[in-house]
Amino acid sequence: MSHENKEGARPSRAVWFETRRGFAISAAILAVISFLLLFGNLSRVGIWEPWEAGQIQVAQQYGTRGESVADPQDPTKPGYNWAVPTYNGKPVATPLLKTWLMSASLANTNADENPKIGKLEFSARLPLAVAAFLLVATGFLWMRRYFGGWSAWMTGIALVTTPAVYMGAQLVTSEMLFMVTTSLAIMAFVQLLYAESRSRQHLWGALFGLATALAFLDQRIFGLYLIVGVIAGFALSQIPYRRAMQLRENPDAPNEVGRTELLLGGASLAAAAGVFIWGITRSKSALAEAAAEAANNAPLFLPHVAQWVALLIPAFVLLAALLIARKTDVVRTLVSTSGAIALAIVAVTALAVSLAYSDANPVLTQNGEVLGKIPVLTYLLENHLFVTSDASQHMYFALWLRQIGFALLPWITLVPLALGYLSRATRLQDESGEPIADLLRPELAIQRLLLVWSFIALILVALASSQGHYYYPAYFPLMAGVGLAMTDREFWKKSRLRPFWLGAMGFVAVATIMMLGKDLERYPTRLIELFLQLQKDFALPDTFSYGSTLKAIKYATALLLLTYFGGVISWAILTFGDVKSAPNNLKNWWKQRRTTPAKSGEADGTLDAQTSENAGEMNRVSAAEKRAREREEVRNQSNLPGKIAGFIEKPAGFSLLLAAAFAIFTGVVAFDFVPSLTHHLSQRGVYQTFIEHAQPGEELVRYQIPASENSVYLENRPRISNTTEFLTKFKDPQRFFAVIPRTRLAAINSEVRAATNPRQNLAVLDARSSRLILVSNQHKEGEENQSFVSEAIVEDPATIQRTVQFEQDGKQQHAVFNKQLEFLGYDLNKPLDDEGIATYKWGDTLTITTYFRVLSKVSGDQKIFVHIDYPGNRILGDHDPVNGEFPTSQWLPGDIIKDEYSIPIERYSSVGTYTMNFGFFRSNNRMKVEPRAAHDGQNRVPMGQIRIEAF
Numbered sequence: 001m002s003h004e005n006k007e008g009a010r011p012s013r014a015v016w017f018e019t020r021r022g023f024a025i026s027a028a029i030l031a032v033i034s035f036l037l038l039f040g041n042l043s044r045v046g047i048w049e050p051w052e053a054g055q056i057q058v059a060q061q062y063g064t065r066g067e068s069v070a071d072p073q074d075p076t077k078p079g080y081n082w083a084v085p086t087y088n089g090k091p092v093a094t095p096l097l098k099t100w101l102m103s104a105s106l107a108n109t110n111a112d113e114n115p116k117i118g119k120l121e122f123s124a125r126l127p128l129a130v131a132a133f134l135l136v137a138t139g140f141l142w143m144r145r146y147f148g149g150w151s152a153w154m155t156g157i158a159l160v161t162t163p164a165v166y167m168g169a170q171l172v173t174s175e176m177l178f179m180v181t182t183s184l185a186i187m188a189f190v191q192l193l194y195a196e197s198r199s200r201q202h203l204w205g206a207l208f209g210l211a212t213a214l215a216f217l218d219q220r221i222f223g224l225y226l227i228v229g230v231i232a233g234f235a236l237s238q239i240p241y242r243r244a245m246q247l248r249e250n251p252d253a254p255n256e257v258g259r260t261e262l263l264l265g266g267a268s269l270a271a272a273a274g275v276f277i278w279g280i281t282r283s284k285s286a287l288a289e290a291a292a293e294a295a296n297n298a299p300l301f302l303p304h305v306a307q308w309v310a311l312l313i314p315a316f317v318l319l320a321a322l323l324i325a326r327k328t329d330v331v332r333t334l335v336s337t338s339g340a341i342a343l344a345i346v347a348v349t350a351l352a353v354s355l356a357y358s359d360a361n362p363v364l365t366q367n368g369e370v371l372g373k374i375p376v377l378t379y380l381l382e383n384h385l386f387v388t389s390d391a392s393q394h395m396y397f398a399l400w401l402r403q404i405g406f407a408l409l410p411w412i413t414l415v416p417l418a419l420g421y422l423s424r425a426t427r428l429q430d431e432s433g434e435p436i437a438d439l440l441r442p443e444l445a446i447q448r449l450l451l452v453w454s455f456i457a458l459i460l461v462a463l464a465s466s467q468g469h470y471y472y473p474a475y476f477p478l479m480a481g482v483g484l485a486m487t488d489r490e491f492w493k494k495s496r497l498r499p500f501w502l503g504a505m506g507f508v509a510v511a512t513i514m515m516l517g518k519d520l521e522r523y524p525t526r527l528i529e530l531f532l533q534l535q536k537d538f539a540l541p542d543t544f545s546y547g548s549t550l551k552a553i554k555y556a557t558a559l560l561l562l563t564y565f566g567g568v569i570s571w572a573i574l575t576f577g578d579v580k581s582a583p584n585n586l587k588n589w590w591k592q593r594r595t596t597p598a599k600s601g602e603a604d605g606t607l608d609a610q611t612s613e614n615a616g617e618m619n620r621v622s623a624a625e626k627r628a629r630e631r632e633e634v635r636n637q638s639n640l641p642g643k644i645a646g647f648i649e650k651p652a653g654f655s656l657l658l659a660a661a662f663a664i665f666t667g668v669v670a671f672d673f674v675p676s677l678t679h680h681l682s683q684r685g686v687y688q689t690f691i692e693h694a695q696p697g698e699e700l701v702r703y704q705i706p707a708s709e710n711s712v713y714l715e716n717r718p719r720i721s722n723t724t725e726f727l728t729k730f731k732d733p734q735r736f737f738a739v740i741p742r743t744r745l746a747a748i749n750s751e752v753r754a755a756t757n758p759r760q761n762l763a764v765l766d767a768r769s770s771r772l773i774l775v776s777n778q779h780k781e782g783e784e785n786q787s788f789v790s791e792a793i794v795e796d797p798a799t800i801q802r803t804v805q806f807e808q809d810g811k812q813q814h815a816v817f818n819k820q821l822e823f824l825g826y827d828l829n830k831p832l833d834d835e836g837i838a839t840y841k842w843g844d845t846l847t848i849t850t851y852f853r854v855l856s857k858v859s860g861d862q863k864i865f866v867h868i869d870y871p872g873n874r875i876l877g878d879h880d881p882v883n884g885e886f887p888t889s890q891w892l893p894g895d896i897i898k899d900e901y902s903i904p905i906e907r908y909s910s911v912g913t914y915t916m917n918f919g920f921f922r923s924n925n926r927m928k929v930e931p932r933a934a935h936d937g938q939n940r941v942p943m944g945q946i947r948i949e950a951f
Contacts, residue, residue, distance in 0.1 A: 017149030026153045029142070033157065033663060034136050037166040037670055038129045043118035043886045045170055045674060046684025046713075051532055052172040053710035056124050058087050058094045059102035065089075069360045078375075083356035091361060091375070091495050093384035093468075096353065098177055101127035117688050120712065124172055131180040132169035136160045139476055141671070142187045146446055147484060150655075155483030157618040157659045161666040163527070164407035164475045165672065175471035177218045183227035183476045185227045186444070186453060192342075193333045203339025209345030215352055215789075221311065221380045222464050224346065226473065228318050229460050231334060233452040235325035241439040242328060244428055248435070256327040263443055268320035272313045279309040307377040310467060314460075329440075354380065381467040390534040391470030395462050399534065404472055405516055406526050409556050410665050412516065413509040418481030419943045420505075421491065422451040431494075448483065450477040459655050461901035465663070470534055486655045496649070497628045506565025510558045517554030520546060527669070528677060540680055541770040543883075546673055553665050560661055564654050569645040570631035675913040679768040683739070686715040686774040689766035690737050693776075693783065699738045701729070706745050714739060727755050730762075730777040737765075737776050745773060746890040749789045753892055761790035792882045794896040800825040800851050803831070804943050808931035815934035817920050817927040821888075822853040823934075824896070826943055832907060839947040842907045846946065847901045848877070854891045861887040862927060864899065867940065869917065870948075873910040877903045877918075888920075905948060 016022040047053055062085055065639070070079035080086045085094040099744040105123045109116070136156050145154035159165055168174035170481045188211050192204035215223030239257060283302045301309055325331050333339060354376055361375035385392050390399055405412050425447035429435055436444075457474035495502050519526055524540050531540055548815040562568060635646040647653030679685050690700050703720045720726050720738070729736050730752055740748060745764070753759040763779035764787035779785050803825035805812040814824040829847035830838035840846055850865065866877030881888055891897050918942040929935040936942065 017153060019259050023144075023149055023409075026149060029308075030136070030140060030153060030156045030160070034160045035211050036373075037160055037666060038132050038136075041170050041670055041674065042125045042129055042511075043122040045121065045678045046682030047121055047124070048171065048173065048532070048678070048681040049683055049712070050710040051681075052124070053712045054087065054105070055098070055153055056102065056120075056712050057093055057710060057715075058085050059099050059106055060085060061088070062099050063103040067077070070362055079360040081356050081360045083353045084360050084379075091379070093379065093382055095218045097181075097214055098127075098172075100217075100339055101177075102172065117684065121189055121684075123554050125170055126174045128172065129169040129179055132165050135180045135183055135476065136165070138184060138187065139480070141485065142190075143480060146442055150487045151483045152656055153661065154487050155480045157663065158411050158479040158482045159476060161659075161662050162408045162475060162479065163669065164530070167528075167531060170670075170674070173531050173533060175219075175473065178215070178223065178471055179212055179473040179475060181215035182223060182226050182230075182473050185215055186230055186449075189227075189231060189333075190446060190449065192338055193330065195338075198880070200715065201336070201338040202341060205336075205341040206345065207771050208339075209342030213346045213349040215344060217353070217382070219469075221462075222383070222467070222469055224350070225314050225318065225464075226457060228322075229314075230449075230453045230456050231330060232318050232321035232325070233456040234449045235328045235330035235334075236321055237332055237448050237452050238328045238440070238445065239325055241445075243426075245439055247528045257324060259326050261326060264326070264604075265320040265324035268316045270314035270322055272320070275309055275312045275316065278393050302370075302376070303373045307374055307381060310378060310381055314463070318846075325383055325516070325796060351920055379468045383464075383470070385468045385470065386533055386535045387539045388535055388577045389470070390529075390536045391465060392464075392468065395465040395470060400458065400462075400472070401531050402526060405512075406520075407472070407530055408475065408478065409516060409527075409669075410513060410662055411479065412555070413512045413561060414482045414486065414514075415478050416508050417505050418478060419451065419454065419484050419683055421485035421488070422447050422454075422481045425451070439530045447875065450480050453477040454481075462705040470529075474719060486658065487651055489651055492651045493632075496632055497625065499624050499628045502565055502567075506561060509561045509565060513554060513561065514555050517550060520550055522585075524677075527673065528700050529682075544680070546676075549668060549672065553668055557661065557665065560658065563648055564658075567631050567645075567649050568636040569641075569648055573641050573645060574627070574630060618688070631770070634707070636898065641673055680770045683711050683769075683772055685768055686766050686772055689774050690739075693765055693780075694737060698735050698737065700739070703738045703740050704748070705739065723751055727751065731756070732777070735776060735778045737774060739772050739774055742767070742769065742773050742885070743770060745775070745787070746789050746886045750786070750890040750892055753895075757894075759892075761787060761793065763787065788882065789886050792886050794898050795849060797824060797851070797896055799851075800945070801827040802836075802896070804941075806931065806933040808933045813934070816855070816930050818859070819930070820854070820856050820918070821891075821927070822855055822857045823943075824851040824853055825943060826850045826918050828946070830946075837913065837945045837947050839949060840905045841949050842909065842951055844905045844907055846905055847900060847902045849898055850943075851896060851898050852891075854895050854897065854904070856893050858888040858891055858920050861889050862922050864901070865921055865926075866901070866918055867917045868903070868914045868946065870910050870912050873914075875903060875905075875909070875914070877901060909948055911948055911950055913945050915945050916943050917941060918943060 017026055047056060065080070068080050068089075072076050078089075078091050080091060082087070083096065085096060085099040086090050086092060087094075102124055105126050106120075109120050109123050131896050136159055139159060141151050141158040142152075143155045164174075164179070165176075168176035168179070185208055188204055190210040192201060195201040195204050212224065212227050215227060217223075219226075242256060246256075279301050281306050283300065297481065300306070310703075322331050322334070357379050358376045361379075363374050363792070364371040404415075408415060425444045427436065428439065438444075453518070454474050454477045457472060461469055461472055484514050501554075524544055524546060525532075525538060529535070529538075631645075634642055634672065635649055636642065637646075648657065691810070694700065700714075701716075701718050701720050702714055703726055705714075705719070707719070717739075720729070726738070726748070729738075746763070752762055762775040763777070763785050764773055764775050765783060765784035765785075766774040767788065773786075775787075804823060805814055807813075817823070827849040828838045829845070830840060832838050846868075861880075863878060863880055866879075868875035868877065879901050886897070917936065919935070919940050926939040929939045929941055934941055
């Protein structure tokens with residue numbers, strides 16, 4: 001393995017990685033990390049519903065259904081066969097490859113009457129995890145062949161520690177197979193391009209064809225277009241470099257892109273334009289027969305015409321690119337005998353699937369006209385998305401940033417650097433102006449391929465978003481760019497001597513992690529929205545957050561990047577030396593100042609102003625460069641501070657430190673953040689809690705859960721249809737369990753309390769989810785009751801710390817709202833002093849607990865306003881009672897309800913004694929308060945004072 005240091009040649013690599021021992025150890029470390037991240041969570045994380053549940057049920061039904069084709073007597077009825085995934089007998093746009101793999105993996109779980117916790121999840125996700133492991137291993141070996149072990153290892157670590165890969169391997173909803181198949185196909189083509197013998201060419205041709213065929217089975221025609229598009233872009237990118245090499249050898253050499261190539265390419269582009277014109281003409285002709293108002297509102301193309309346009313125009317454009325670059329080695333390889341082998345494999349696969357799908361779902365016609373869309377083209381072109389997905393129309397720039405940014409966290413911080421690094425391979429000359437010797441050697445050509453691959457994928461997915469495609473699959477080339485950039489010692493040696501560029505790279509990296517970290521604090525769903533198909537109407541609870549752990553790893557990552565790009569260690573060493581030697585330097589400067597005569601033009605003030613300014617600018621630049629060289633000398637010192645600076649601020653040590661730190665970052669996300677999210681996304685939690693608490697013969701039912709909601713855990717559980725049946729089961733001495741929507745607990749609990757004497761509450765055994773909870777009619781000893789509703793119902797009013805009454809007509813009375821609610825008193829989370837005032841400091845949290853006796857049914861769902869007033873300052877605390885989970889319309893007469901609400905005391909709030917007032921309101925109307933002494937004329941009830949102090 002060569003380790004050249006010449007400009008434009010392959011950068012020097014750590015020699016240890018090239019040894020047999022280095023390869024074995026680095027590969028073992030990568031394998032262990034990959035195994036833990038890709039397989040460690042398969043059975044721990046519940047199936048996310050309805051997203052994963054729907055695809056798992058499609059795979060389960062595929063393996064157990066009978067044979068069927070379209071009914072010749074009723075062609076409007078959809079049919080199915082081996083090429084058509086279905087859900088309840090109807091075709092669905094689920095990838096065929098994923099359906100096959102999951103169906104085979106789930107075969108041993110289909111016989112279970114009830115799903116087995118862990119077994120179902122592991123079986124469903126295993127094919128994706130194996131595919132991800134294959135991509136990491138293959139990518140590592142492929143990079144090692146062309147760029148050495150160090151770059152390959154960094155690429156593998158970066159790839160496997162990105163959410164796109166390790167979360168993609170854990171979640172059935174991911175497009176992991178799309179990334180794997182297209183990446184393997186492109187890598188196989190490169191191997192075919194640079195194969196050393198004919199037998200190897202045929203082998204790589206077959207593997208290229210196989211990977212491309214698998215990409216078709218996964219994403220249909222779009223999988224083919226992406227692979228061909230990247231190859232076509234790669235071929236075009238080679239043209240200027242082939243031309244430069246020709247001109248060096250023979251300035252009179254004819255251009256490879258001649259008249260023939262331009263005519264062929266132009267003819268193909270003309271064919272694309274012809275398809276577009278035909279589509280408009282055909283559509284207008286048909287629409288002319290419709291009513292005028294219908295024609296005015298009609299789409300640009302008829303449905304089936306739009307399908308042909310979407311199918312043929314990209315094909316002709318890609319063909320044009322290949323024809324223009326037909327003399328390049330890339331295109332010649334594609335049309336070689338080995339390329340023909342690949343083409344045959346793909347063609348057989350595509351034709352077999354298309355014909356089978358057509359047999360089961362024939363084209364519907366009326367009077368010779370196609371009705372709607374052509375089924376097989378729908379399958380080939382379109383991708384299923386939730387109707388409410390952000391990507392259901394078209395991808396837009398902000399959505400691209402969100403998808404790619406969070407899918408590559410935290411490595412996204414280095415992606416701009418990686419793209420900039422790869423763009424260096426597009427140069428014809430090195431930094432000294434000398435021509436680069438071999439512009440077409442594999443190392444440079446592959447770097448250009450990685451760059452082309454990254455951008456072509458972005459363009460094609462953006463265009464394919466019109467058909468529901470949204471997933472960006474080119475994560476491998478981005479991480480390969482990161483691996484190459486972070487391990488190029490010569491690149492960093494030169495960069496460290498250019499402090500401005502180094503600082504700019506560091507600023508982008510630190511700013512990126514800070515912005516994404518802030519986004520995750522404000523919008524926790526951003527971490528997982530890619531794996532929920534970018535569904536826009538899903539939200540986690542308002543109280544959900546990743547806590548202080550997220551801030552810790554965000555700031556730790558920023559500090560690590562700042563230390564490297566800012567050279568913090570060497571700066572600190574030099575600064576300490578400067579401070580230590582400052583007195584002597586000052587003395588020497590003063591002596592020199594007194595003994596050195598003034599320069600000509602300086603004493604008489606005649607020095608030209610522009611010359612002075614230019615000299616100052618030169619001094620500033622040279623000072624910066626001088627400082628950079630001094631810091632480089634510090635890094636090369638053999639003392640302990642120098643060794644520390646050299647390890648952290650040079651790529652040899654920093655790349656290892658970065659890999660370790662980002663692996664820890666990934667471990668926190670994978671084994672802490674994701675499991676905490678799964679309670680809100682999966683029904684496994686409630687089902688598992690039922691298994692843990694139920695005795696033989698005790699029943700689990702579903703109550704008030706929509707029949708349309710998919711569930712792989714609860715699908716065999718009976719439904720209760722009405723309230724009477726539920727109340728009958730509740731009163732039965734036999735224990736039973738029910739899964740209900742979290743938002744319905746207050747209403748159901750009120751129904752139960754109203755129907756029982758003495759009043760009873762539902763026992764809530766699992767309330768971790770924001771969607772579904774597990775309840776029971778019995779609460780046994782040792783079980784935790786997690787009912788947030790029953791916790792708000794007070795049985796003993798003596799627990800109220802401070803009762804509040806007002807004197808009216810010589811009597812002490814409680815405040816009453818609309819003759820429906822009686823205010824009894826409140827608690828504070830701080831003790832009261834002798835004056836009855838609690839003291840809070842800046843940064844504290846004020847928690848107020850108010851108590852109300854329900855006198856009669858409350859009209860509507862009222863909100864509570866809280867005004868904490870001081871002259872010139874007001875602290876607001878408007879909120880829904882009991883966190884909005886126990887609305888006032890569900891409060892029963894005779895009950896005492898408590899509401900707890902927390903208000904942060906902001907820093908720099910005015911210091912002084914505040915008065916607290918509150919009331920109930922709905923829309924613009926406040927509930928009326930009686931007696932008159934209990935409010936201030938605006939239906940605000942005073943309830944004491946607090947004192948705010950500074951630190």
